[in-house]
Each structure stands twice: as structure tokens, then as C-alpha cells.
Amino acid sequence: MSLTTPASKLFTGELPLLSSDSYGPVSSGEDVAIRLKTFLLPEEAPAPQPGQFYLVSPFGEGSGVTFPAVVVHFDAPSRHLKLAAYSSGLEQEDPPTDALFFSEPEGFEPDPWLAGPLGHGIVLPPEPMPIGLLACGPQGVVLDGFARSLSEDVDLTACWVRDAGSDEATPPPGHPFTPFHSTTLDEALEELEWAEWIAVAGPKAFLKEVQQRLSGTDQVLRAYFGSDFGGCGVGACLLCPVKTQNGYARQCADGPVFDLRELVFE
Amino acid sequence: MSLTTPASKLFTGELPLLSSDSYGPVSSGEDVAIRLKTFLLPEEAPAPQPGQFYLVSPFGEGSGVTFPAVVVHFDAPSRHLKLAAYSSGLEQEDPPTDALFFSEPEGFEPDPWLAGPLGHGIVLPPEPMPIGLLACGPQGVVLDGFARSLSEDVDLTACWVRDAGSDEATPPPGHPFTPFHSTTLDEALEELEWAEWIAVAGPKAFLKEVQQRLSGTDQVLRAYFGSDFGGCGVGACLLCPVKTQNGYARQCADGPVFDLRELVFE
Amino acid sequence: MSQDVLQQTSVDLAVEVGPLKLKNPVMTASGTAGYGTEYAGLYDPGLLGAIAMKGLTRHPREGNRPARWAPTPGGLLNSVGLQNIGVEAFVVEKAAICAELAEKGCQPIINLACATQEDFIESVEILEEGCPAAAAYEVNVSCPNVKKGGCAIGADQNALASVVRELRSRTTKPLIVKLLPLVTDIVAMAKVVQNEGADGITLVNTIPAMGIDAKTRRPKLGSVTGGLSGPAIKPLALRLVYLTYQATKMPIIGLGGIQTGEDAIEYMLAGASAVAIGCGQFSNPRAPLMVLEEMAAYCEEQGVGSIRELTGGLILE
Amino acid sequence: MSQDVLQQTSVDLAVEVGPLKLKNPVMTASGTAGYGTEYAGLYDPGLLGAIAMKGLTRHPREGNRPARWAPTPGGLLNSVGLQNIGVEAFVVEKAAICAELAEKGCQPIINLACATQEDFIESVEILEEGCPAAAAYEVNVSCPNVKKGGCAIGADQNALASVVRELRSRTTKPLIVKLLPLVTDIVAMAKVVQNEGADGITLVNTIPAMGIDAKTRRPKLGSVTGGLSGPAIKPLALRLVYLTYQATKMPIIGLGGIQTGEDAIEYMLAGASAVAIGCGQFSNPRAPLMVLEEMAAYCEEQGVGSIRELTGGLILE
Numbered sequence A, B: 001m002s003l004t005t006p007a008s009k010l011f012t013g014e015l016p017l018l019s020s021d022s023y024g025p026v027s028s029g030e031d032v033a034i035r036l037k038t039f040l041l042p043e044e045a046p047a048p049q050p051g052q053f054y055l056v057s058p059f060g061e062g063s064g065v066t067f068p069a070v071v072v073h074f075d076a077p078s079r080h081l082k083l084a085a086y087s088s089g090l091e092q093e094d095p096p097t098d099a100l101f102f103s104e105p106e107g108f109e110p111d112p113w114l115a116g117p118l119g120h121g122i123v124l125p126p127e128p129m130p131i132g133l134l135a136c137g138p139q140g141v142v143l144d145g146f147a148r149s150l151s152e153d154v155d156l157t158a159c160w161v162r163d164a165g166s167d168e169a170t171p172p173p174g175h176p177f178t179p180f181h182s183t184t185l186d187e188a189l190e191e192l193e194w195a196e197w198i199a200v201a202g203p204k205a206f207l208k209e210v211q212q213r214l215s216g217t218d219q220v221l222r223a224y225f226g227s228d229f230g231g232c233g234v235g236a237c238l239l240c241p242v243k244t245q246n247g248y249a250r251q252c253a254d255g256p257v258f259d260l261r262e263l264v265f266e
Numbered sequence C, D: 001m002s003q004d005v006l007q008q009t010s011v012d013l014a015v016e017v018g019p020l021k022l023k024n025p026v027m028t029a030s031g032t033a034g035y036g037t038e039y040a041g042l043y044d045p046g047l048l049g050a051i052a053m054k055g056l057t058r059h060p061r062e063g064n065r066p067a068r069w070a071p072t073p074g075g076l077l078n079s080v081g082l083q084n085i086g087v088e089a090f091v092v093e094k095a096a097i098c099a100e101l102a103e104k105g106c107q108p109i110i111n112l113a114c115a116t117q118e119d120f121i122e123s124v125e126i127l128e129e130g131c132p133a134a135a136a137y138e139v140n141v142s143c144p145n146v147k148k149g150g151c152a153i154g155a156d157q158n159a160l161a162s163v164v165r166e167l168r169s170r171t172t173k174p175l176i177v178k179l180l181p182l183v184t185d186i187v188a189m190a191k192v193v194q195n196e197g198a199d200g201i202t203l204v205n206t207i208p209a210m211g212i213d214a215k216t217r218r219p220k221l222g223s224v225t226g227g228l229s230g231p232a233i234k235p236l237a238l239r240l241v242y243l244t245y246q247a248t249k250m251p252i253i254g255l256g257g258i259q260t261g262e263d264a265i266e267y268m269l270a271g272a273s274a275v276a277i278g279c280g281q282f283s284n285p286r287a288p289l290m291v292l293e294e295m296a297a298y299c300e301e302q303g304v305g306s307i308r309e310l311t312g313g314l315i316l317e
């Protein structure tokens, strides 16, 4: 570790927002939509990979409201960076400015600020192998975003699991590939038995459940763990702990993608 | 004093803003304009007099940003209430939300909230007599507002005194009556020698100066004292003291208009 | 409107601060609602559970020189310096207000902020005689805005014990002590007053603080230092209420930065039996009523039949 | 850019915290800038006057269970619980960073947050040997986020005196004590460490506090209580710096809620010789540099030739 980390390793700045798109809801029972935003990334910033994460604030630098958004696509020649995040609480009259959110109250002019890329993103295994995606609830957006970045010849099954709080789950519409399953966790795990590598995203209780059910398999399990996120975003403050078998790791610098088998749920 | 104070004595609520007008600057060397705003006052609110004050917040009830604005006109049949206040710091990039201001940054949608009328306003003497108005700096807006409410046959001279920080003072343009003088304090006091009743508004140092210079006359001197204003606006918190010969009085409930001769400047 | 909401609610809003019974848990904080009538033009203060009067001293006080306030991030800095009319004028001019409030079922609480034990004793004697309608005394040993007095007593366990003991022997009315928040061990101070027979505790007063204007290089307050109130201090106050309740189970009036029903509920969960609204009234003069309505709505939503159940209801696993 | 501004300014930015010489008055606060390199991808930390490392203990600590933070009005509530690698791993893994920072003229300050006097002594002995580049020790007796230790020493004049005395006899490096802010008499505590030969004082650490979620009725932090930082506490911290400076004239590192150059200037006027930025970095990771630039600009505007002149420059009439 040395002070000579290249200045381009991290990037932070107010970025022009080129376009914004949204679809959803992605799961019933909640007022959640997926937002896709395209920014113009300056020359000095490093080229991010799909599945990596940026810390995003819709309120500009210094607002204190940030959360990680997944890279869906980066077009190197034009330097267009497309990120995905979800919006919840859109219907609230008084959006919670002290909470992490990415909604757009009426008349709101976003002032996007990005920092990143963060530590580890979702990275496909080096060898081609059968890939599974297992998403639940709004946080599944990261897998949807990731899936949109994959070429169609990747050997992949994606399952969108019903939100615990509702009877039915809606998969993201207009998904660019099939097969895509909206199902229960039991069905999903059956569906994914053939996969050797699975990326999982969902609330803590969901991750825990998946970890337990798959404890007997030797599938590689990559989990997006992104709750209680806050603080510095660069690994300096230890406000974003995630418990692992080796003690607390940092979501921002050591994650937000971890080996699901190493996570400890208390 | 009893709990049975009629509920209509004070009024507070979010009021529809009907129209907004402004002119200025009123004094050079500062970026100050006068704002005239017309609100629709509900039936249950008491009819205010010109020269009385309302507590105004451009940010809605509960914002904590309030200041007194003078009643310029109240049209009883239509219940149109016109208030005047000044705007300073309009050019600041980052308007001071923790300060009292009434400016409108670009794109700002005011959410007007009024409470009042406050304790004592500027009230003409019961008998007709020669009236003088002596204004200095942005706070002189209260006299300008008051003057606009007077009928033209009031026997009146108004003097707008140069701001200490600049060489020249600009009187409010398009003033509805004459004579109106832009001058130095010496000249103004000479001009106002004939007046038996004088209303004065300006910064503390100015009020103090006027008090000293006129200590030998027997003119009635009514002073608008409205600095360090904050707190409850109803006389409950004692955060708005003004020193008088009888101890501290409350700007909001005992003022904001006082007998200038009774004020003590430390 | 508020009156309707409160009459229609199925929630039992009555609470007890030790022997002091309140028809609902919301009061105004001393020093922010004058002598009880100042907001009467806006709503009927008789609707509240209690009104704490402006802090009184044995003799009238002029208060501190301006500026007496400055805004801070999330808070308000003030230094009124206990400007008040003194207990003697109070019994002449304001005892009738206390009686009128009491008749409406709103408990008038007398906040006493004397500088010495003798002053405390004499003041209570005058009030016992001259203001029979007073429902309780709030013994304020924590005003940060006077050169000597209150704070000195509030920081000294012996002096504090002695004041409470003397007052206890002179009144049967509820004695509630408003403790100094800037102490390392709040529980020790609470136990001192509990042992001397105090009926309850008020937490918190404003917390000693100051503001500086970088441009003029001068203090923002005329008295240089002052006290901080408002949402900025709520996290500090909640902890003091929580620790004191856990250790003593004494009845507590919780306050500091309450602006919404949820804020108030947080204080009750931490251990408060009642709550007070201070500077929250400055941005919304009807805040006490709004908070009360929101508390009732919270109870309805959460199926809480009696609001008393919330006291100390924080879930620790 | 920042580098340019700082090279071009005519203001002499050098300051002294007692024997500790800083090329400029801005440092990062312990616990908010890791072990000195975490922000290196964003700017060169060598530009700052000093970096205070994450609080170290004799042995590694896992830290508190999540949630470790919650936003509050104007502030941030945290309870990291001193998660750190321990002094032994520090000298192996991080001593080189200290040397590299020192070479750039940025003083590496070691924050020690031990639970006992023995741990403090052993830790300093290990660091004296293993981290010669350390510029000073910041003795943290005020961490609110551990069950025992720090705070207990910080609240007890004898324990505090004893720790400072023992460390003083074991190092010639500057000893700076980060005092407990939640005390009634900060001056008394400052005098204790002054008498034992401490070179300076840091004010303030986070202030003990808590958050409650009304809906779930649970504490917001995994450890129930935590510490409050950010703009909300600036008025409290300024007063402590002011009182301590007036009474002791000790060198002070001032912090708490600094986000702008003006905030920092306020601390210097109150009596601070240097300032630190803590959670201000979370919303603006380049805040330390920005604050430094704004301080230089303030001095230029106000005709201040050397920034040192501002210390204690509050005008009281």
C-alpha cells in the first residue's frame, strides 16, 4: 500500500446527465421502479466494467445523500456511462432527504454526482460456465442492470423471486434475454441447480436464506450486499461493515460484492 | 390578560400568493430591491391596517425563516393583502437559508406563510398634522410601503437618507407622492423641521443618530426597530429584545414600532 | 380541528409524571411559551397536557443584552438570561392564568430558576401562598445563560441534594427537577434528586454552546455563550432520557428538538412519561397540537390503546 | 488545482500545536480518514498539515455490530467501536505510510484509544520502537463507542493524570490529549493534562448520543448509543475550545462539524491552533483541501499575513 495510488483510480465529480429512463414496478406490493441514467464520464476517469458500482448522489457533491448504483454499460469511444438504481417511495409527498433514495419528486432537477468505481463489482468468472442470477425485491436491480450488460450468448438463467411482502413478483419488463423466471425461492433454486456460478442480490433475510439452502452445493455464490451503506465510500470510516468469517469487511472498499458463503448473518 | 383572547387576534397559515412585483435598488452600494407581494387573506383573519406588520416566511410554515413585512394595502372587499419587504443578497450564488431573507433564487417557488398582524404597527396620529418619514438603507422599505398606503392629501415629507456605506442613495422609484427627498441626514433633518410627527426606519446606528440629533425637539418620533428578529413572533420567547428606558421590550409584541425617544442604544 | 381529532381518538392519552396527572403527554417547554397566554390567539393552550411557565427568579431579571439568538445547523442558540417578572409580580399578575388553565384541565407548571438555595426556598413559599393553582414546580438547576446560579447548583451533587431536600419539606406539590445535561454521569445526578424525594426529572435544558461570526470575529450572542436547542440536540437528549430511565425508572419529561409526533414517540420509547415542545413552536406555533395529533395517530396505527404503554418501550434485543 | 492555490497564496499558513509544527492548520480527524491512504486516489493527502490515523488499541478490535451510523438533523450518529488492526499490526503494515507522509511534510499523528493505562503504556512503547515517523500521539480518552475504557479514564481526573504522566515519561514526542466533551467543567480536565506535561488538547470527540426508530421501536445503532458529530455539534465544540483556551492558553486542535473555511476560522478565533475535518469528508471527500483553500482566501481578504494570528482572536468588547 502506498501513497502513489494513481489519481485516476477513483473518480469524483459532478457529471452531466445525458439521459434518463425508467421502467417498473419490478416487484408488486412496493412502489419501486428501476432508473437507468446515462452520464458522460470524463477522460481522466478509469473505464469501469459492467457490474462495478459507483456511489451516486442526485443532489450534488456535498449533499451527504449517496448510494451505490451498478454499471450497466460503458461505451468507451463515446464515454457514455449507464448506471441503474431503483426508486422507491416515489409517491411520498415528502421524500425522505435524510434517507438514501434516488427518486425524483416533481420539479426536481437532479444534480448528479458520482464517485467510484467502488471496490469490487460483479465480475463474470474467467472461464465460460453456466451462470445464474437470483434477484429479490428492489435490490435485485443490480442484477437486472448487470444482465443488460451481458452479451446474449452468455449461458444464463435469471430468477426474480417474489418479494416476501407480496403474492406475486413482477420481473423487470423488456428484459433483453431469456429465460427469465418470476418464481418462488424454492422454484428458483431448482431452476438454478445447473448453474455453476450464481450472483445473488436482495435484502439481508433473503441472502441468509439462500446461503443456508445452498450450503450443500459447490456453486460459486457472489452476493451483492448493500444495506446500511453510508460514510466515506473509500474504505476510511468503517461505517459500512458487513460481517464475514474473517471479521467485519467494508461494503464500499471490500465489496459491495462478496462471496456469499463467507458472509455471517446475525 | 385572559385566555379568552379572540382566536382572530392572530392569524397564521399558508396563503395563496396572487401577484408579485419588485423595484429597486433602493440604495446604492447594496444589492437591494423592494418586493411587493399580494396575498389572499382568508375571511377569519382580522383586517390589518397599513403600517402593521406580518411575519412572513417564503418557505412555508415550519421553515424557521421568518421576518416582518409591512402592510402596504388591504382591500377589504376582495381581501387582497399587499405586503412589502426587501430583498438583499439576490446575486449570491448560495442564498443564506439560515439568514432572514426574502429573495427568490432562480427557479424558487415561494410557499408563503404569514402570521400576524404583529403587535404595533405604524399608525398615523389621530389628529391631522404635518407628517415626516425618514428612511435609511434597506429597512426604509417599511416607510416606503407605509407611504404607498396613504392618501395623497396627507401633509407629508419623506426623506431617503444616503446609506453610510455609499456616496449616493437612490430613493424608491415611481413613488406615488411628492415631495420626496434623497439627501444626507443633516439635510433631511432640516427638511423635516416642520413635521410634528416623524416615522423613522433604518439600521440601529441610524436610529441612534436621529435620536441624538432630535433630542431637543418635541416632535413625536415613531421608530421601526426590527433587527435581531427571531423566535416566536407572539411575545413568548423574549428572543427579540429592544432596550428601552423601562428595560427590554419585545420587538414582536411590544413593537416593532416604538417611541424613538424611549429606545436605549448601547 | 385539533379539538375534534383529539375528541375522536380512541387512544387513551392520559399520562402521569409521578403524582402529576396530565390529560395528554404534550406540554410547552419553559421559556418558549411565555406565561401561558401568548399563543392564545392561535389556539387554546388549555388543550395541552401542561404549560411550563417562563423560568422565574426570586426578583425580576432584565435578561441578557442582545443578540439573544442565532440559528445553527439543525438548532437554535439562545441566551435570554432569564428575563422574567419575578415571583412576586407573578403571583399578582399571572396566578389567575394558572387558575384558568387548571380549570381547562391543562396543568400549569412553575419553572423556578433561582441562583441560590435561599431564593429557591423563598420563591416556593411565595408561590405556595400566592399561586394555589400551580400544579407542580419544575426546579431548573440548568440554565446555561446566567453568570452564576442554576448551573452551579446543577453540577454539584451536595448543593443539588440540599435544594431538593429544602423544597421537598415546603411543598406537597410535585417537584420535578430539570437537570443539567452537560454532565458525564447523568444517572448519578438523577439518583441524587430521587433520593431527596423529587417526583420526576426534566431532560433536557438547552446545552451550553456558542456561535462565532468569522467575518466580524465576534461572538454571535451578546452574552458570548448560550444554550443550544432544537433538532440538533435530540440525539444527545434521547440518550440522557434513556440512561436515566433505565437506571432509575423515574418519571421523565423528555424534550429537545421535538417537532413531530415521531420525535415525541422516540422520547417516550426512551423512557419519558411526557414530552415538551420548545423552540419547535417558533417555526410552527401550533407545533404542540400537531405533535399531539400525530402521537395519537401513531398509537392508532400501531394499535396502542393507552399512550402510557409507550414509556420505556424501546426494544433491545 | 488545490496545490496551485496553496502555492500561490501570500498567506503564511504554518502553525504550531505546541512543539508540533504543521505546514498548514488542516488535518483529517481520527477515524474518518483510515490509515492515511484511503483518499489517496482522490487527492494527495501529503498536502495537508497532518493526518490523524484511525484510533488504535493495544490489540486488534472487531468493532461494534451494525448498524454503525444514522443521519440526524445537521449531524451524524456513529458507533464504529474502535475497529482497528492493533498497534502491532500497525507498525508492520502502516509505519511506512507514516514515513511517506512525513517525507511530504504532512505530520502523521497516532491516535491511541486504549482501555487501560497498561495498554496505553505498552502501545506507546511499541510505537516508539516501531513507528519512528510518528509525529505525535493523540491520546484519545473520549471514545463514546466502547463499553469500557477511554471514556472512564477521560471522566476521572486521577486516572487521566496518571495516564498522561506515564506516557510523558516514555516519549519526547508531542502528546495531545483528546478530552471527553461531555463534562461540566472542561477547564478542570484541561488543567489536569496541562499539569502532567501534555503538549496540547484536541476538542472535540463525538458527543455521546443515540437514535431511536419510532416505527420499529428499536435503537438506530447496533450498539444502542453512539457518538454525534457534524455541524449539529459545532456550537457545543466552539464553546469548549473557547473556555479551554481562555483558561489555559494551551495549544488546541479544534474540530466538530467543520465543512467550510469559515467554520475552521471560527475554531481558530475561539482558540484553536489547528483544525480537523471528520465526517465533513463523507459528503465531500476533498473537504480538507477545500477548507484549507477557503481559510487562505479568508486571510487574504482580511489582510491576515500569518494564519497563526487568528488563534484566540475572538473580539470581546
Ligand SMILES: Cc1cc2nc3c(=O)[nH]c(=O)nc-3n(C[C@H](O)[C@H](O)[C@H](O)COP(=O)(O)OP(=O)(O)OC[C@H]3O[C@@H](n4cnc5c(N)ncnc54)[C@H](O)[C@@H]3O)c2cc1C
Binding pocket: A030, A067, A068, A085, A086, A087, A088, A100, A101, A102, A103, A136, A137, A139, A162, A163, A164, A165, A202, A203, A204, A205, A206, A209, A225, A226, A227, A228, A229, A256
Ligand atoms: C447499497 C444500497 C443501495 C441503495 N440503493 C437505493 C436505490 O437505488 N434507491 C433507493 O430508493 N434506495 C436505495 N437504498 C436504500 C434502501 O431502500 C434500503 O436501505 C435497503 O433496501 C435496506 O436493506 P436491507 O437489506 O436492510 O433490507 P430489509 O429491511 O432486510 O428488506 C428490504 C425488502 O426486502 C423484503 N424482504 C425481506 N426479507 C425477505 C425475504 N426473506 N424474502 C423476500 N423478500 C424479503 C422486504 O419486504 C423489503 O421489501 C440503497 C441502500 C443501499 C444500502
Ligand SMILES: Cc1cc2nc3c(=O)[nH]c(=O)nc-3n(C[C@H](O)[C@H](O)[C@H](O)COP(=O)(O)OP(=O)(O)OC[C@H]3O[C@@H](n4cnc5c(N)ncnc54)[C@H](O)[C@@H]3O)c2cc1C
Binding pocket: B030, B067, B068, B085, B086, B087, B088, B089, B100, B101, B102, B103, B136, B137, B139, B162, B163, B164, B165, B202, B203, B204, B205, B206, B209, B225, B226, B227, B228, B229
Ligand atoms: C425586522 C427585520 C426584517 C427584515 N426583513 C428583511 C427583508 O425583508 N429582506 C431581507 O433580505 N432581510 C431582512 N432582514 C434581515 C436584515 O438583512 C438584517 O438582519 C438587518 O438588516 C440587520 O439590521 P441592523 O439594524 O443590525 O443593521 P446594521 O448592521 O446596523 O446596518 C445595516 C445597514 O445599514 C447601514 N448603516 C449602518 N449605520 C448607518 C448610518 N449611521 N447611516 C447610514 N447607514 C448606516 C449599513 O451600511 C448597512 O447597510 C430583516 C431583519 C429584520 C430584523
Ligand SMILES: Cc1cc2nc3c(=O)[nH]c(=O)nc-3n(C[C@H](O)[C@H](O)[C@H](O)COP(=O)(O)O)c2cc1C
Binding pocket: B237, B238, B239, C029, C030, C031, C032, C054, C055, C056, C076, C078, C080, C082, C111, C113, C140, C143, C178, C204, C205, C206, C228, C229, C230, C231, C255, C256, C257, C258, C276, C277, C278, C279, C280
Ligand atoms: C428562548 C428560550 C428560552 C428558554 N427559557 C427557559 C427557562 O426560562 N427555563 C427553563 O427551564 N428552560 C428554558 N429554555 C429551555 C427549554 O425549556 C428547553 O429545555 C430547550 O429549549 C430544549 O427544547 P427544544 O429543543 O424543544 O427547544 C428556554 C429555551 C429557549 C429556546
Ligand SMILES: Cc1cc2nc3c(=O)[nH]c(=O)nc-3n(C[C@H](O)[C@H](O)[C@H](O)COP(=O)(O)O)c2cc1C
Binding pocket: A237, A238, A239, D029, D030, D031, D032, D054, D055, D056, D076, D078, D080, D082, D111, D113, D140, D143, D178, D204, D205, D206, D228, D229, D230, D231, D255, D256, D257, D258, D276, D277, D278, D279, D280
Ligand atoms: C466514523 C467515525 C469514526 C471515528 N473514529 C475515531 C477514532 O478512532 N478516534 C478518535 O479519536 N476519534 C474518532 N472519531 C471522532 C472524530 O475524530 C471527530 O472528533 C468527531 O467526528 C468530530 O468531528 P466532525 O464533526 O468533523 O466529524 C470518529 C468519528 C467518526 C464520524
Ligand code: FES
Binding pocket: A230, A231, A232, A233, A234, A235, A236, A237, A238, A239, A240, A250, A251, A252, A253
Ligand atoms: S463507507 Fe466508509 S468504509 Fe465504507
Ligand code: FES
Binding pocket: B230, B231, B232, B233, B234, B235, B236, B237, B238, B239, B240, B250, B251, B252, B253
Ligand atoms: S420573537 Fe418571541 S418574544 Fe418576540
